[in-house]
Amino acid sequence: MTNGPGAEQAADRVWTIPNVLSMLRLVGVPVFLWAILEHDDTLALLILMGSGISDYLxxxxxxxxxxVSQLGAVLDPVADRLYILSTLLGLAWREIIPWWLVAVLLAREVLLTILLLIARTKGLREMPVHFVGKAATFNLLYAFPLLLLADGDGTLASIARPVGWGFAWWGIVLYWLAGLMYAASLRRYLRARTLQPVSPT
Incomplete structure (x- = not known):
């Protein structure tokens, strides 16, 4: 993206197509939770698939x-995390996934929260977005509808189960790898600040 007045205007815009898509994803979170807790799996699947498609778009x-806007930079990761959290809790409540999986992914979120708090106390407003983190999110958002679809005894469920768990395991590994990459980036940033020469007053 080029720098200049046009780029600054785009960064400040609110009503853009990407931002509207992120807002719609956020609106879908409580609807998804209601659907999965009420065992309306068709609606829950449609919302999850729509979330994954809109996240890409x-x-x-x-x-x-x-x-690219400042609001979008906030809305997109918030929507991702809310969908992951709500889906984890919903699927675990339905006993479709084990609670240890919830604990593993939430532990990574706790780690990232701590890193962000440390970064902000040191003057770093946000952490750089890694491709690995986006890949992890995509894997998890693809895994969840497949695991929900696997909650049955038919042929489709038998096919969806191993594919869904394949995406889930890749998502878990990449999610934690991204967290460790954020930790390494923060360490390099703090080390560089420590090594900077002090300007004479």
Whole structure:
């Protein structure tokens, strides 16, 4: 994205297509929770698939048409985390996934929260976004509808189960790898600040 007045205007815009997609994803979170707790698996699957598609589209559109904004930089990861959290809790409550999986992914979120708090106390407003983190999110968002679809005894469920768990395991590994990469980035940033020469007053 080029720098200049146009880029600054795009960064401050609110009503862009990527931002609207992120807002719709956020609105879908409570609807998804209601659907999965009420065993309305068709609606829950549609919402999860729509979330995964819109997550891909909002980033693609934002980069392709220069619509990257400050609001979008906040909305997109918030929507991702809310969907992951709500889906984890819903699937665990339904006993579709084990509670240890919830604990493993939530532990990574705790780690990232601690890193962000440390970063902000040291003057770093946000952590750089790694491709690994986005890949982890995509894997998890693809795994969840497949695991929900696998909650049955038919042929489709038998096919969806191993594929869903394959995405889930890749998502878990990449999610933690991204967390460790954030920790390494923060360590390098803090080390560079420590080594900077002090300007004479």
């Amino acid at each position: 909002d980033g693609k559109i934002a980069r392709r048409f220069g619509l």
